[in-house]
Amino acid sequence: MRLSRYFIPVLKEAPSDAQIVSHQLMLRAGLIRQEAAGIYAWLPLGHRVLRKIEQIVREEQDRAGAVEMLMPTIQLADLWRESGRYEDYGQEMLRIVDRHERDLLYGPTNEEMITEIFRAYCKSYKDVPKLLYHIQWKFRDERRPRFGVMRGREFLMKDAYSFDIDEDAARKAYNRMFVAYLNTFARMGLKSVPMRADTGPIGGDLSHEFIVLAETGESEVFCHQDLVEMGAPGADVDFDGDLQPLVDERTALYAATEEMHEADRFAAEVPEDKRLSARGIEVGHIFYFGTKYSEPMKALVTHPDGKERPVHMGSYGVGVSRLMGAIIEASHDENGIIWPESVAPFGVGIINMRSDDADTSAACDKAYEALTKAGKEPLLDDTGERAGAKFATMDLIGLPYQLVIGPRGLKEGKVELKVRRTGEKLELPLDEAIKRLAEG
Amino acid sequence: MRLSRYFIPVLKEAPSDAQIVSHQLMLRAGLIRQEAAGIYAWLPLGHRVLRKIEQIVREEQDRAGAVEMLMPTIQLADLWRESGRYEDYGQEMLRIVDRHERDLLYGPTNEEMITEIFRAYCKSYKDVPKLLYHIQWKFRDERRPRFGVMRGREFLMKDAYSFDIDEDAARKAYNRMFVAYLNTFARMGLKSVPMRADTGPIGGDLSHEFIVLAETGESEVFCHQDLVEMGAPGADVDFDGDLQPLVDERTALYAATEEMHEADRFAAEVPEDKRLSARGIEVGHIFYFGTKYSEPMKALVTHPDGKERPVHMGSYGVGVSRLMGAIIEASHDENGIIWPESVAPFGVGIINMRSDDADTSAACDKAYEALTKAGKEPLLDDTGERAGAKFATMDLIGLPYQLVIGPRGLKEGKVELKVRRTGEKLELPLDEAIKRLAEG
Known part of the structure; x- marks a missing residue:
């Protein structure tokens, strides 16, 4: 590209409300322009980076055996009434009424819709496993949007959903995403550490956040130093093989976000010279939630014994637009951004x-x-x-x-x-x- | 892809409310699923076709010298109050109120936002020409959505916007898009004919619709037979050269949609054996509108004489998701779809x-x-x-x-x-x- 024909409106100074370095640099380097609180236009340079990040996410999802599709941004409120989340979701949900007085909403996530799609076509144990994903704009009406694309209202997310016959099978899908995420973030030049996350009332140990380490990260995290150096499994992983050893290796050592941190356990389990407390940014979250949606929404599959049971589900998110901020937080100096080659515009x-x-x-x-x-x-x-x-x-x-x-x-x-x-x-x-x- | 790992939920019969063949076939072949009136999920096969269509549109925009960026789906109502269109737009605009009681809307088009972006950074004749485009989801709250993706509410559109010092310069941008569109549709195996369109109160002759001919098209069109056979200029066109002869050649012969048709002129200008009346589908629309937005929104550029004047603008749309329907209307038989190789999933x-x-x-x-x-x-x-x-x-x-x-x-x-x-x-x-x- 010849700059004389391009459009990179760099700024001498970032607006004073940009508090963190990635937000400042994205504005100064002409990557984004704020169009409303937490809503950004992606200027040509920012758009190129966004597409490269998206493409890496896509390639690693495909490699892991996930199948791409695309759900719309606008959803029917009735779908969320079925799962019981329409009222629960609160003010972060952007609620809309159309010209025929029908209740709609701008999707903040897609568990309900994908469950509706699954149940429409898949009725038998022969129809599972299914592992579907899409990369689409979401909206969460944050009370106080801030930090640029790190906590915006309209944001690009990859969300995958797995459908399996039981928990054992679901764990295989979970492991696929676990390993795919390690490879995804490594390709962007990021050091990511999976950390046990709160599973809420469902319980179980099948939820991990993927945290990128960056000096200017949003929250404090604690982990065994070796996890940081462990590296990603790489492109040669056989996703049809047993991924459990790869996952075990990375979940055996202590790693916790501020909310999940237990100081006693940290001290007891991690030798002093290996105790790392650092700043981190959440860029991915994987979650097995069993029949939480399939039960109320009646997404049932007939088992070989002839009985119908709710399908077991998981969901797997990557913050695609957020990653741009995370990469900049992790890679910049006083003169500006330092793009890893894989995502450089x-x-x-x-x-x-x-x-x-x-x-x-x-x-x-x-x-x-x-x-x-x-x-x-x-x-x-x-x-x-x-x-x-x-x-x-x-x-x-x-x-x-x-x-x-x-x-x-x-x-x-x-x-x-x-x-x-x-x-x-x-x-x-x-x-x-x-x-x-x-x-x- | 191995079908055993994929997801193509074909249907024996299309739902009875699918009135046209492309809608029926898209449902039967498992390309889309309706999630609400005029709102569709793109199932894996449909998603692949959509991405191929999008990529052809992108490559031809790039070739013509347009620069890609990406504007958000949600816009501030205030922006549309500046241009005067917020009230005018009527019920097709999906109006939204956020948690802080701020008026938002789901963009049906982006003239206002791109004008806001231009005026923020471009102040001088040295900053033009600019030719920017994006490919993004739009929403129009149609009173009666129908014909599947041909007249949906949430739809994918490529919209480009040109900014020039005066009408002469704007015409060059217009010609770039005119030629790019011919190449775009030809690459998808479509016969497209540019037809003079109504420019409304602004006047002038710089507006064309691009009509794809298909037996099952939505409206009647009339044109000189030679236009259909003329073919596209192809990839070798020099977009920096003079495109006027290519445009003149295609606008010299009679071509009109039903609304613009003049039976007398058709009879007088076109020899009887060349008079083609056929069915057509609009897949693109290009439009020079001068200072319609730049004047009220004060997008001014300083001319070499030191005076500030409103910048001259045009907009150029392609219905990306609609094209999938148009391609199927133009290419199918009693057994199903016949994809042109360029967009086959x-x-x-x-x-x-x-x-x-x-x-x-x-x-x-x-x-x-x-x-x-x-x-x-x-x-x-x-x-x-x-x-x-x-x-x-x-x-x-x-x-x-x-x-x-x-x-x-x-x-x-x-x-x-x-x-x-x-x-x-x-x-x-x-x-x-x-x-x-x-x-x-």
Whole structure:
């Protein structure tokens, strides 16, 4: 993309109501614009990152055997009356009345709707297991939306739902999502730790939050240091195989959010030099809830013995738009964002130091064409801005690499290649720089 | 994808309230499920087609130089009060009040919001032209939603907006979209004809609807036969060059929807053997509206002479979800849908005639692996259904090719390759069938 044809409205300063660094940087780097409290437009650069995050989530859901579909944003209130949640949900639910005085709502989550879909078509043990997901906009009317996309009202979420014959089978779906989440967040350059979460009145131990560690995280978390270093299982996992050992390995060690933390257990179970207390951000939540919805909504399947029983369900969420904030919280410096390559809006920024110089522009065009061809998605700053402003913008928007091309360097046959994360700079011939970037 | 792990709930009969063939087939083939009047869930197969249609629209917008972003679904009523449309819009607007008693609405279109975004950042003639688009869910509270996704309430739309210094410059953006639309619809196997549309009180001749011809179309249209055969300019168009000749060629001949039709002119301008009256479906609408929004909303740019003037705007819509219905209306037979290859949910259907036979299953697996590797996205029916039902389902869901593998054929070293559109069947060795499909 040529910046002269693009639209990145960077700001000198973030509005004073942006309290956390990811919110400030997203506004300053022209990723988002607030359109109402907790409601954002995704400007071109932010939209590109959002799509890359979404695509990683999608690929890992697919790999785990989940099947993608798409439910609408607007739902019938009657559906929620069936489960009993319409009244319970409270003011966070955005309630709507249509022209025919019918009660609707903007979906904050989709357990009811997916249960309705399942029960319409699936009646037998032969129809399970099913593991379905969608990536769709949700709305929760937060009393006090804040922290930018971290606690917005309209937000993009991946939610998956599993349907199984019994709890044992449901645990297999749960494990699939558990492992898929580890891989998902690792691909975004994040260190995530699964932490036991409150299951509420249903009980059981099948609920985990996935917490990303970041100095500026929203809440305090406590865990065994080894969990952080354990790494993700990776793309070679056999999702049809037994995933229980992978899950056990990661749930055997202590890990708890502030709400679930037990200081005594932490001290007793974790050696002192392994006790990590840090700040964290919740980016995923998986939950087995048995027949909580299938019972009242009569989603029954006939078992081999001929009897009908409610299907066992779980739900599995990832905060897709929230992840953008979490990634920035985990990866930035005083000059701006530092995107991991996997979610960077563009792979390389090319800075034309003198757009009015024909040789410089020709060299930039050459690099631009070659890197485009190599699939590196370069962003070429071909505007008439002064060099200092171009450097600052490029650091702010945080592309992994910068290729600086100017008339002085070209005379010596050199361009500058800068690594955004380390600040490392190399002077080398243009062809070599292109080759390095194309192969990197 | 293996059908045993997928979810295609086909129906024997369409519900009786489905009046048109695309609605019937979308329900029967398990593409969609109605969740409320005019509100649909996109089941896995339907979701795949929707994403392919969306991706073609996106690629052609990008090629034409439009920049993608994403605006939220929920908007502030105040924004629409600025333009004067909040009261005017009537009952089709879904009005919402949030927990703080603030007036919101579910966006039926985005002229106001994009104008607000433009005016926040762009102040000078140096900041134009801008051509921005997004693909997002919209809501129009139709009094009587009907015809499935053709006239739903929640629907997916691509809307682009152009910002230019004056009408001459705006016409260039208009022409870009005009040509992009021809290419977009052609890639989906549709014959589209641009027809002059009513510009309302603004006047001028810069508004066109893009009409797809289909026997079962919603309204009558009239045009010169040559327009239908003219074809699309194709991917080689230079969008930075002069597009006016391409546009002129397609607007010189008579073409009008029922509302704009003038029988006298039709008779006078079109030779009798070229007079085509047919049924059509509107799938796109482009519109230059000058300063209609920029004036009341004060989206001003400073001209080189130092004076501020309202920016000139246009808007350009494509009904993404509606296109699925239009494609089916234009391409089906008595047995089901016939997807054009570009939007088919899967490229090839492999039918295992005897899932309990090891050799047959091995041959199916071989074909499945090879075609997956070749990027043909096969769907393998590996279920225990009887052969007749498998044939019927495969015809109904309309994949372009079917590869039928059974024990009897294999004994003779043969499989059957069927072309869905023509019904043509070939018997040939498995390897040859794979090769044909992989290279096709």
